[in-house]
Amino acid sequence: MARLHEYQGKELLKSQKVPVPRGGMASTPEEARRLAEELGGEVMVKAQAWVTGRASMGGIRRAATPHEAESVAREMLGMTVKGFTVEQVLVEERLDIEREFYAGVIIDDRARAPVVIFSSAGGTGIEEIALEHLDKVARLEVDIEKGLRDYQARDLVRRTGVHGKLLRDLGGMVTSLYQVARRYEARTAEINPIVVTTDEKLYAADCRITVDDYAVFRHPELGIEIAREFDRPPTELERIAYQVEATDYRGTFYFIQMADDFSRGEGYIGFHGAGGGGSMMSMDALLSRNYKLATYVDTSGNPPASKVYRAARIVMSLPGIDGYFASGSGVASQEQFHSARGFVKAFMEDRLSVPAVIRLGGNMEEKAIEILKRAAPEIPAPLEAYGKDDTADFCAERLDALIKAGDIKELPAPSPRPEPKEPYTFESPTGTVIYDHAVCDTCESKVCVKTCVRQILQLEDGRPVLNISLEDAKRGRCIECLACEVECHFEGAGGGFVDLPTPGLEECREGLLKQ
Amino acid sequence: MSILIDETKRVLVQGITGREGMARTRLMKEYGTNVVAGCTPGRGGGDVEGIPVYDTVLEAWEEAGPLDVSVLYIPAPLVKSAALEAIDAGVKLLVIIPDRVPIYDVLVIIKAAKKAGARFVGPNTLGVLSPDKGVLGMIGGRAASARSWFFPGPVGVTSRSGGITSAMAYYLAQEGIGATTLVHVGGDAVVGLPHPEVVKLFEADPDTKAVVMFGEIGTSQEEQVADLMQAGEFTKPLIAFIGGKAAKSGTRFSHAGAIIEGGRGTHEGKVERLREVGAVVVDSFGDIPKATKEVLAKLGL
Ligand code: SF4
Ligand code: SF4
Numbered sequence: 001m002a003r004l005h006e007y008q009g010k011e012l013l014k015s016q017k018v019p020v021p022r023g024g025m026a027s028t029p030e031e032a033r034r035l036a037e038e039l040g041g042e043v044m045v046k047a048q049a050w051v052t053g054r055a056s057m058g059g060i061r062r063a064a065t066p067h068e069a070e071s072v073a074r075e076m077l078g079m080t081v082k083g084f085t086v087e088q089v090l091v092e093e094r095l096d097i098e099r100e101f102y103a104g105v106i107i108d109d110r111a112r113a114p115v116v117i118f119s120s121a122g123g124t125g126i127e128e129i130a131l132e133h134l135d136k137v138a139r140l141e142v143d144i145e146k147g148l149r150d151y152q153a154r155d156l157v158r159r160t161g162v163h164g165k166l167l168r169d170l171g172g173m174v175t176s177l178y179q180v181a182r183r184y185e186a187r188t189a190e191i192n193p194i195v196v197t198t199d200e201k202l203y204a205a206d207c208r209i210t211v212d213d214y215a216v217f218r219h220p221e222l223g224i225e226i227a228r229e230f231d232r233p234p235t236e237l238e239r240i241a242y243q244v245e246a247t248d249y250r251g252t253f254y255f256i257q258m259a260d261d262f263s264r265g266e267g268y269i270g271f272h273g274a275g276g277g278g279s280m281m282s283m284d285a286l287l288s289r290n291y292k293l294a295t296y297v298d299t300s301g302n303p304p305a306s307k308v309y310r311a312a313r314i315v316m317s318l319p320g321i322d323g324y325f326a327s328g329s330g331v332a333s334q335e336q337f338h339s340a341r342g343f344v345k346a347f348m349e350d351r352l353s354v355p356a357v358i359r360l361g362g363n364m365e366e367k368a369i370e371i372l373k374r375a376a377p378e379i380p381a382p383l384e385a386y387g388k389d390d391t392a393d394f395c396a397e398r399l400d401a402l403i404k405a406g407d408i409k410e411l412p413a414p415s416p417r418p419e420p421k422e423p424y425t426f427e428s429p430t431g432t433v434i435y436d437h438a439v440c441d442t443c444e445s446k447v448c449v450k451t452c453v454r455q456i457l458q459l460e461d462g463r464p465v466l467n468i469s470l471e472d473a474k475r476g477r478c479i480e481c482l483a484c485e486v487e488c489h490f491e492g493a494g495g496g497f498v499d500l501p502t503p504g505l506e507e508c509r510e511g512l513l514k515q
Numbered sequence: 516m517s518i519l520i521d522e523t524k525r526v527l528v529q530g531i532t533g534r535e536g537m538a539r540t541r542l543m544k545e546y547g548t549n550v551v552a553g554c555t556p557g558r559g560g561g562d563v564e565g566i567p568v569y570d571t572v573l574e575a576w577e578e579a580g581p582l583d584v585s586v587l588y589i590p591a592p593l594v595k596s597a598a599l600e601a602i603d604a605g606v607k608l609l610v611i612i613p614d615r616v617p618i619y620d621v622l623v624i625i626k627a628a629k630k631a632g633a634r635f636v637g638p639n640t641l642g643v644l645s646p647d648k649g650v651l652g653m654i655g656g657r658a659a660s661a662r663s664w665f666f667p668g669p670v671g672v673t674s675r676s677g678g679i680t681s682a683m684a685y686y687l688a689q690e691g692i693g694a695t696t697l698v699h700v701g702g703d704a705v706v707g708l709p710h711p712e713v714v715k716l717f718e719a720d721p722d723t724k725a726v727v728m729f730g731e732i733g734t735s736q737e738e739q740v741a742d743l744m745q746a747g748e749f750t751k752p753l754i755a756f757i758g759g760k761a762a763k764s765g766t767r768f769s770h771a772g773a774i775i776e777g778g779r780g781t782h783e784g785k786v787e788r789l790r791e792v793g794a795v796v797v798d799s800f801g802d803i804p805k806a807t808k809e810v811l812a813k814l815g816l
Binding site for chain 2: 112114143144182185213218250276277301329330332363364
């Protein structure tokens, strides 16, 4: 779930007329001082980090003077809170707290509806309060069509023992919170605490909102870079991977870098799963053999070969991995030979130098295994392929054995791909397909035309050309199955090539290698 | 018998002209599903795999006759509208295949379905398959694989993971145990037919003698199944495996989740709760076939 910073959440609340403390954002100590001067009086300096319990980590501090605000901000900026570097602080007027409340909205899977929660005791320790003082907490399921009525919100507040003007004002705030949650499609939205000051004013003093990842595309105004819940900022590779996913809707590609700063011999494995359930079991199989995960990758939901290719290359960009393990549920419905071709292209281009075990069980697995096995002799590291009748445990065992054996073949360096003499090219959805017709003239098999999954190629004077329009190929009729490159390499004369750039990857690799 | 799908149900495919829609329509048809119509706005008049395509669901209903089920192969942002169209037209069972459907859209569909007395599987589901009778969605990938992997028998299969749905049924079949129906409830936090709803359907199906369930950490679906067992609303033997034991629980960002869940959703909590009410919870996925065999043997099967 995409988290919003406190200040972003407060902006949204403000737009619904919810009062928030006066204040502003500072990314330098000087800015913090200036803000404190403008606000006048005592201020609070709050580190903007996506974690709970900031106060106990020194991320929320009081400053009596602008000078103090500056020095507090200096200490906070650049400090790391649970892996996050604090890049900004929020400087706010300090409130004289009389009483604190809690309000939250969450999508509850049991109710299958948004549920609004209100507690007449808020602030730190709200979770314990909720467990111990049931009378202080009230909740209400919201009818998604009607929304939360203001009278319902007032009654919710009443049920926690609050009355009078306070009840009315708190009811209003709860209604606004729901509206913000609904409008920005929040999985959770919370104000904790709602503060009543000694002069009887109400403020949303802190606010946490997570937006539904799947709805982020409808809210460009939120400026969410990666619609995923990270408990730290995304790494360079994660940014690159996210772009691949964002620009190609076919199938799912999920990438998390699980470790940073590791090197060969430490037991980190590039893990590449397919489907959540099977991936979890496959990871368990590695972990129980004392390996560690360098990546968590999921390519499932019938992704094209091109996506698997890019995923594999992103994993291989981590120079410290000791092995590559791809394993999903074992009995996948997607046609597994697409993934096999993606792996083969990636492993051959990058000359995979660590052992790989690829378990592609399921639909058309025989063909998938054959494609992988055929490529093994041309890859320096050992590559083994398995199907549904081999368990994840067995495959992890094999990888372990290969890593321990450490057999890496000496292969002659591949000659660079020659410039095509008579190029015939067309664009695919995310790349370019190139046939060197000069080579095709020497080719007897013409395997590209036979194996093109979508059958969009035909021979013209013995040379492969499209039998559909260029536009149709680009729009998706070419599904980037990579048959016209991979099959051509093994069965044809090698005239077929599919160029699939991954923006930013080469630069990132150079950087990682230097480290 | 079976649940949700058999060879008699009249099936519509929404989004039949897309990449996935076309490929899966072939699977469904070849496997024996009674696919009678397709729908893609703007593409009416043509056909896919010999199945007529209509512009609207109502048109499909009027021209092709009553529709029992609609399978949706629609881009996620358009799912809400397509699902409401099917529900309004009178379709009583939807299978929402795509991933990444915004959760508030799902809530709106839930509400509309409830009002109309309709149900839906998904979103983010591989679908439903009753061996040798019919398939909705993409379980098995192609008819030939589905035929060689699954056969009819006494066990109902329900899973929160798509790949595991097929994997469980396949490994059971390898041990000679067939299934009434396989259901992938969908991978999202909020789904139309979660585990508790599916086991209720299996309870009512006389051919289902036991249920095999793949649960996962998060949500309260497995706990709700336990509640049903305790209340005597689900009385058949249950064999379960809960995935995600090794997954480190993520740093929690909100308090609301903790308040609502109050300790539910964890691996331990689920296993304990299910065992308390008499379910057979295996510790290793590979033990499912053996445990199921034992349970069936006790039933004299
Ligand atoms: S198989 Fe390769 S070399 Fe042969 S015709 Fe096709 S693209 Fe050209
Ligand atoms: S042209 Fe055909 S064989 Fe080549 S990538 Fe596209 S669909 Fe595959």
